[in-house]
Amino acid sequence: MIAEHTGNPDHWQVALGSAAVEPIVVEVWRGEVVEARHRVHAVAVSDGHVVDSCGDPELSTLFRSSAKPFQALPVIRARPDLGDPEVAIACASHLHRPDQLEPVRSLLAKAGATEDDLECGAEPTRLEHNCSGKHAAMLLLCRERGWPFEGYRRESHACQELMRAEIAAAADLEPSSLTAAVDGCGVPTYALTLERMALAFSQLEQLDGGPRAAQAMRARPELIRGDGAPDTELMRLGEGWVAKGGAEGLLCAGRSGLGVALKAEDGAWRPLRSALAAFLARLGFEAGDLANVPVANSRGEVVGELRAR
Numbered sequence: 001m002i003a004e005h006t007g008n009p010d011h012w013q014v015a016l017g018s019a020a021v022e023p024i025v026v027e028v029w030r031g032e033v034v035e036a037r038h039r040v041h042a043v044a045v046s047d048g049h050v051v052d053s054c055g056d057p058e059l060s061t062l063f064r065s066s067a068k069p070f071q072a073l074p075v076i077r078a079r080p081d082l083g084d085p086e087v088a089i090a091c092a093s094h095l096h097r098p099d100q101l102e103p104v105r106s107l108l109a110k111a112g113a114t115e116d117d118l119e120c121g122a123e124p125t126r127l128e129h130n131c132s133g134k135h136a137a138m139l140l141l142c143r144e145r146g147w148p149f150e151g152y153r154r155e156s157h158a159c160q161e162l163m164r165a166e167i168a169a170a171a172d173l174e175p176s177s178l179t180a181a182v183d184g185c186g187v188p189t190y191a192l193t194l195e196r197m198a199l200a201f202s203q204l205e206q207l208d209g210g211p212r213a214a215q216a217m218r219a220r221p222e223l224i225r226g227d228g229a230p231d232t233e234l235m236r237l238g239e240g241w242v243a244k245g246g247a248e249g250l251l252c253a254g255r256s257g258l259g260v261a262l263k264a265e266d267g268a269w270r271p272l273r274s275a276l277a278a279f280l281a282r283l284g285f286e287a288g289d290l291a292n293v294p295v296a297n298s299r300g301e302v303v304g305e306l307r308a309r
Contacts, residue, residue: 022054023039023042023055024039024041024054024262024278024279024308025037025039027306027308029295029304038266038268039264040054040055040249040263040265041262042054042055042262042275042279043194043198043260044198044259045195045198045202045258046257047202047257048199048202050195051258057193058193059193059263060191061248061250062181062183062189062191062246062250063189064184064189064250065130065244065245065247065250066245066250067190068091069242070166070167070200070207071134071166072091072134072137072209073213074141074209076090076212076213077208086106086110088103089103089107089133089136089137090134090136091134091213091216091217091244092134092223093130093131093244093245093246094130094132094223094224094225094226095226096129097226099223101128103133103223107133107136107137111139111140111142111143115127117139118139120135120185121185121186131184134187135185135187138153138163139152141159141162153186160188167190167192167200168190170199170207171196172196173192173196178190195261197252197259197261198259198260198261199259202257202259203254204254214242217235217244218235218240218242224243229245230243230245230290231244231253233273237288239285240255241254247267248264248267249263249264249265249266249267249268249269250262250264251263251276253276258283260279262276273290273291274293274307274308275308278308278309
């Protein structure tokens with residue numbers, strides 16, 4: 001694969017070219033009819049340089065749940081005894097399956113906290129909220145640092161001040177330069193360009209605690225989301241990828257010093273697998289079954305598919 005030939009960004013530029021390329025277009029086919037089209041921007045970064053892109057690598061959007069591996073780093077450093085399920089669920093956007101809720105409960109127990117201490121809201125309960133693993137890990141970090149639980153989700157709390165610093169460091173930015181908004185679970189989220197997101201994922205395993213986060217995510221990809229999700233399925237390929245999706249059509253991944261970030265212009269989740277498969281193929285990587293995204297009806301009959309072009 002091209003990615004394994006050299007870490008020199010000039011090699012990537014020669015191999016892949018530097019001309020501007022339009023966003024990836026993912027078409028939704030039902031029978032022989034194109035029913036919808038999604039535009040997906042994508043960028044790849046290696047050794048601090050953009051090595052390929054489709055669309056706008058400087059597109060700015062919110063990091064959302066793709067930031068979770070970086071938000072988990074402080075608690076990983078504070079508690080090196082955490083097991084793979086606990087680390088993975090801290091990085092996850094889970095589907096509240098029993099196997100996913102068990103490590104959330106374990107994190108809460110180690111924090112001396114209860115479900116009532118979670119400030120992520122109820123979807124349908126606080127424990128079952130898809131971000132409860134991240135929130136439980138933040139409570140454990142508060143316990144280790146001697147910070148109060150109350151208000152740990154707020155931007156002014158020491159916990160979130162540290163989260164801002166972690167994300168800024170991963171993206172090689174000053175913390176004060178990050179524009180904040182409020183994520184779906186109530187904690188701050190920050191605006192970055194796709195290039196900076198890809199850079200952060202290219203550097204994840206060089207950060208303190210990063211190798212542990214990546215190892216746990218690769219070991220337990222089913223905890224990160226679930227069957228069919230692009231981040232879970234990419235890690236299941238067994239090619240060394242670490243990946244995390246985010247709300248509004250965002251997906252970030254990295255391996256061996258290469259980082260990629262994809263963003264669906266319309267915020268849709270469904271084109272990401274097809275777009276990811278097309279972008280990986282462009283980079284010279286095997287995409288396995290990622291591109292196989294059928295469209296089914298309520299009877300379970302396959303009546304179409306998604307195709308990237």
